[in-house]
Amino acid sequence: MTTTDQPIDHASVQNQMTQGHSPELDQLYKDFAAEHLNPLWTQLDDLMPEHPAPKAVPHVWKWSRLYELAKRSGDLVPVGRGGERRAIGLANPGLGGRPYVSPTLWAAIQYLGGKETAPEHRHAQNAFRFVVEGEGVWTVVNGDPVRMSRGDLLLTPGWNFHGHHNETDQPMAWIDGLDIPFSYQNDVGFFEYGSERVTDYATPNFSRGERLWCHPGLRPLSGLQNTVSSPIGAYRWEFTDRALTEQLLLEDEGQPATVEQGHAAVRYVNPTTGGDVMPTIRAEFHRLRPGVETATRREVGSTVFQVFEGDGAVVIDGATHSLEKGDMFVIPSWVPWSLQAESRFDLFRFSDAPIMERLHFDRVHIDGGNR
Amino acid sequence: MTTTDQPIDHASVQNQMTQGHSPELDQLYKDFAAEHLNPLWTQLDDLMPEHPAPKAVPHVWKWSRLYELAKRSGDLVPVGRGGERRAIGLANPGLGGRPYVSPTLWAAIQYLGGKETAPEHRHAQNAFRFVVEGEGVWTVVNGDPVRMSRGDLLLTPGWNFHGHHNETDQPMAWIDGLDIPFSYQNDVGFFEYGSERVTDYATPNFSRGERLWCHPGLRPLSGLQNTVSSPIGAYRWEFTDRALTEQLLLEDEGQPATVEQGHAAVRYVNPTTGGDVMPTIRAEFHRLRPGVETATRREVGSTVFQVFEGDGAVVIDGATHSLEKGDMFVIPSWVPWSLQAESRFDLFRFSDAPIMERLHFDRVHIDGGNR
Amino acid sequence: MTTTDQPIDHASVQNQMTQGHSPELDQLYKDFAAEHLNPLWTQLDDLMPEHPAPKAVPHVWKWSRLYELAKRSGDLVPVGRGGERRAIGLANPGLGGRPYVSPTLWAAIQYLGGKETAPEHRHAQNAFRFVVEGEGVWTVVNGDPVRMSRGDLLLTPGWNFHGHHNETDQPMAWIDGLDIPFSYQNDVGFFEYGSERVTDYATPNFSRGERLWCHPGLRPLSGLQNTVSSPIGAYRWEFTDRALTEQLLLEDEGQPATVEQGHAAVRYVNPTTGGDVMPTIRAEFHRLRPGVETATRREVGSTVFQVFEGDGAVVIDGATHSLEKGDMFVIPSWVPWSLQAESRFDLFRFSDAPIMERLHFDRVHIDGGNR
Amino acid sequence: MTTTDQPIDHASVQNQMTQGHSPELDQLYKDFAAEHLNPLWTQLDDLMPEHPAPKAVPHVWKWSRLYELAKRSGDLVPVGRGGERRAIGLANPGLGGRPYVSPTLWAAIQYLGGKETAPEHRHAQNAFRFVVEGEGVWTVVNGDPVRMSRGDLLLTPGWNFHGHHNETDQPMAWIDGLDIPFSYQNDVGFFEYGSERVTDYATPNFSRGERLWCHPGLRPLSGLQNTVSSPIGAYRWEFTDRALTEQLLLEDEGQPATVEQGHAAVRYVNPTTGGDVMPTIRAEFHRLRPGVETATRREVGSTVFQVFEGDGAVVIDGATHSLEKGDMFVIPSWVPWSLQAESRFDLFRFSDAPIMERLHFDRVHIDGGNR
Secondary structure, three states, X not given: OOOOOOOOOHHHHHHHHHOOOOHHHHHHHHHHHHOOEEEHHHOHHHHOOOOOOOOOOOEEEOHHHHHHHHHHHHHHOOOOOOOOOOEEEEOOHHHOOOOOOOOOOEEEEEEEXXXXXXXEEEEOOOEEEEOOOOEEEEEEEOOEEEEEEOOOEEEEOOOOOEEEEEOOOOOEEEEEEEOHHHHHHXXXXXXXXXXXXXXXXXXXXXXXXXXXXXXOOEEEHHHOOOOOOOOXXXXXXXXXXXXXXXXXXXXXXXXXXXOEOOEEEEEEXXXXXXXXXXXXXXXXXXXXXXXOXXXXXXXXXXXXXXXXXXXXXXXXXXXXXXXXXXOXXXXXXXXXXXXXXXXXXXXXXXXXXHHHHHOOOOOEEEOOOOO | OOOOOOOOOHHHHHHXXXXXXXXXXXXXXXXXXXXXXXXXXXXXXXXXXOOOOOOOOOEEEOHHHHHHHHHHHHHHOOOOOOOOXXXXXXXXXXHOOXXXXXXXXXXXXXXXXXXXXXXXXXXXXXXXXXXXXXXXXXXXXXXXXEEEEOOOEEEEOOOOOEEEEEOOOOOEEEEEEEOHHHHHHHOOOOEXXXXXXXXXXXXXXXXXXXXHHOOOOEEEHHHOOOOOOOOOOEEOHHXXXXXXXXXXXXXXXXXXXXXXXXXXXXXXXXXXXXXXXXXXXXXXXXXXXXXXXXXXXXXXXXXXXXXXXXXXXXXXXXXXXXXXXOOEEEEOOOOOEEEEEOOOEEEEEEEOHHHHHHOOOOOEEEOOOOO | OOOOOOOOOHHXXXXXXXXXXXXXXXXXXXXXXXXXXXXXXXXXXXXXXXXXXXXXXXXXXXXXXXXHHHHHHHHHOOOOOOOOOOEEEEOOHHHOOOOOOOOOOEEEEEEEOOOOEEEEEEEOOOEEEEOOOOEEEEEEEOOXXXXXXXOOEEEEOOOOOEEEEEOOOOOEEEEEEEOHHHHHHHOOOOXXXXXXXXXXXXXXXXXXXXXXXXXXXXXXXXXXXXXXXXOOOEEOHHHHHHHHHHHHHHHHOOOOOOOEOOEEEEEEXXXXXXXXXXXXXEEEEEEEOOOOEOOOEEEOOOEEEEEEEOOXXXXXXXXXXXXXXXXXXXXXXXXXXXXXXXXXXXXXXXXXXXXXXXXXXXXXXXXXXXX | OOOOOOOXXXXXXXXXXXXXXXXXXXXXXXXXXXXXXXXXXXXXXXXXXXXXXXXXXXXXXXXXHHHHHHHHXXXXXXXXXXXXXXXXXXXXXXXXXXXXXXXXXXXXXXXXXXXXXXXXXXXXXXXXXXXOOOEEEEEEEOOEEEEEXXXXXXXXXXXXXXXXXXXXXXXXXXXXXXXXXXXXXXXXXXXXXXXXXXXXXXXXXXXXXXXXXXXXXXXXXXXXXXXXXXXXXXXXXXXXXXXXXXXXXXXXXXXXXXXXXXXXXXXEEOOOOOOEOOOOOEEEEEXXXXXXXXXXXXXXXXXXEEEEEOOEEEEEOOEEXXXXXXXXXXXOOOOOEEEEEOOOEEEEEEEOHHHHHHOOOOOEEEOXXXX
């Protein structure tokens, strides 16, 4: 199990293998192409790098710009059957203009004008919404109307019908997260149109899923079968905020509760299993005390953050990016990053970690501790 | 795989096998005994009945009597190191005076006088407390003080140090449930004394475990490792009551939420897995609307109920037993039972179902529907 | 989490709690009895010992005696419907004459005369047979005839119909292992008679289960559903012997393969899960090189061995018992034991370890290493 | 949950959303591009099709051509450090010349001349080899030399060092399967060079992994920890052939054993779990009786076959492709296919099914039965 001591000049070695340029070799490569073949030795470095070498790049999108463009879309582009959603995808600059925030994840700002309805449909792709500001929209998931308010995480797991309607005269915007790029790339997607309108225009404060499932440590006897995705349609801000507050208070009392000093965090989970909310997407919420800087981490898999409240920065691969409310950023696989809090700093996070863990590709490297 | 059409006269057959009463046969049985052997054919019916034939019998204990005797014990018997707890076990009349409410379960009323302390210890046996009335005691579990109030379920899973102290001048009584008979029978118990006093006399409203874990659908990132038993030390009545109320409201709205018409129920679960709170004990809370009668069920395994509030009855094996607040009753394995609610009828339930399910002995037979 | 420094004189403390002998106290204990109650403080030490204190004792049964008594039973006691089996249970001397080799396990020698048939039945109890010598009997499990030969482990998991028939003119004896005591104690047993004869008198060399499942690392596409118990009806000696031989050869080559120096061992497993063959019973085979002595172990749970071949001894709780082919012995919970090999020493082992592990009561303590 | 009755003219609807061609709209799209944004409504149909619409196409590669080109590579291209392997990847004609047989899978023919060595390395990507003909090469996996012979499946799960050496004077060719495209696309790959030579030139008939693990239903006590991938380095043809033979014999006896009439099949599994051999790749072997035609299936995920022996055809999306020994073909996601056997028809199969199942994207549709 020894490893070589000196770095290998791959280009040179591969040149040896390919560079003869003899007529026979030229003919061989022509024949490969004609037979739909492609030799490994000409492209090993690209295909099998020493560590993940993502084409996706780190990038920050400013909420002020996102919101302004979404608003203009609201004025110019109708929402309805066919286009389905007024959703504007974040297109990673390294991924050739495709609407992929990373190779696996879709992230978008969605905008719904006053009194508008986005029609119902369902798809194999898993989806969620997170609300950084505003209220007044209900999303109807398999007939269950779910209120959307600031700080809430709303789920529409694969193959659940869903539509949205704005009860107010004011527009509302939020972010959508899905596994569209992964599904597209691996040919797993199904899609079906539903009602042109939502199937229930009721506007209850709490969805039926919440009323059945949002009681800590209690499981309804009518729901003893485990489910692939969480039966909770909405994770309310009130609970998230309280959980984070308690972690920091416990830390003040000298108790183990936070992930690192000054850094509280919760994962949204499926109460039937304690695991991730959906099979492909992890969702978390992080809170830093003012002045805290997290340890620098690298992780296999890609992750997206949105600032929920507060000011701070993210250091990605050595470059510092200032952040304020609503700003979104993506960190590709194995790129080192850390967060810095100027004020109390609240961030929503989602990632493809369940994919990595279920397929046993997950690795984490933590460079150091807190300052 | 055919079965015989006519019933077998086992006694007669077995007589044939054993009744020769020849001198040779007599000598054989003597030699069996001398060699510590025991033939199957003389006792098959008893050892391997056609269905469970428990020696334990159904029985009801009245809370008024339990409480009165506990109170007298409080006057006459000190609590402290050695006896450890002023706990009075329910002794199933079929089990020969042993303090076993069933072959697997221990149930007791525990009584702690004003200002008294029950010293700390730990044991492999899994334990819980449920509070039908009163307040003022804190149980300290591995150093975490947990308030005990009416309607709360408190856990002390195996091998956690725990003690109790009464902060008030008034006595308090509650019930204890453990797997003592199972542990005793199968020789799995370990026991260790701890502090003569509790290790923390603080009286917080909420324990650290609750503050970290009682946020629905949220898991602390500092607690991603699954635990054998629930990390929640106290399941509060407020949450249980709300969950049951919502189930009945949803039923009123025509939504699937209850286990059967007019019968709401929750299971207390370990939030890290969605499964039972402890490896050997299941805990549930049931609420019936006035006038409801549940379907008659038989289940493998034994179960204990305590009436929390309201009036009604339990029909066990055809016999009806009237019930009021605090009354406790046991249903042995495979004995048919149903509940009848006169008023709104709230009951706490615990059982050995996790043992049966994990070892794949579980079976349920439901005779019919509601009236 | 401190523990007391000096040992507690429990008897004295408990005397204080109970010994007042005041008329009030006497009356209290009378009232307890009348109400079917039993206080903890009078019996804590017995019920909740500091470590498992089994009533079962270690014991060795000599195969020569077992076989001789079984043979005499064959002459004197018929086999047939009602008594069902000519099985003679090992009765642990500590368990009051009950046919329990331990609190959880039944072990017996079963004897079937030439041309005899033991009729079909099924039961919730899990069962196996192990053959220390002889051949000529087929056991028919759910209609699949399974040859029984020296060194084979045969399974009849819970609720599978099974009967046996002797194809030859010679008697045959083997051992049976079941979870009868556990099932009896916890009231989980069901029993149903089947055919008076076996349903298939064919005598194939290999059962259908083996032909479908006994190909290492290969799973039939017709059998992708996991099963609670192993679908393999017979684990053949040829495979067991080869596996043990290879482990010792690998050890000779300096490779990690044995559990400890000179001690090869395999566990029989369910190929659909890699776990134990049945939910309540673990089965293993151990081979020691001549001269090897295993480390002394204590384990929660009880275990039974049968010597398959060779001479040696077992040291149980400090006492050495010589062993030869066919001898059986039981080790109760938490009693220390080790094996000593005079010749190459082959032993079959079964235990209740799956119960302990699934309920998280398992603990192991290993005192030292090999000599 | 209604669905629209008449098909939607998406193009038309989307045109409405995008076609205004007002200067404001033009500016909006320009601003989207400048901000790295991409609206959903212009590309919904492509991104989220009604069912999987793979860019990959079905394709057949003839073994005679593959082998001839591999042989010419053997004459012209050296094997060694840098290029690492003389492996020629099958490039799906729909995937733009990339060496991807499907979006998730790599399939290649690898060729090693007499006395050649392919140096050791390891990578996060999971790999296997299957041998359609030839012998004389040993692959050394983490220091364990594994013989390669016709019909064998050899595993090199992620992050195991491995190299190959040809012991003979004759060249040998086999196929490699890996999850390279999946790993590349999702940025999960790690790669490390090992020894320039293999670390052990021994040529045992059976590897240590086989000697420890290839005993049906037996697990070494030294290997009780479950492993992510199978500990078996080689699945020998002898066992595979016997398992398939037995299934067809059992079918002849009227027993359930095959997946459909005349179609025997086994899945290669990890004996520690009963699940797939590696987290991302499923491997199976199928045998059809002469004249059998399988039911037409569609499955989410992509699959590759190689004919091992016999003549027949595959019908993919209605087109029939004749097949003979060594021919390889790929079936992209959700494309219908069935197999037809002229002679006895043996095929090796591998697929990305574990990815689909672990992420819950798996769906199967079976059109009909056998002819």
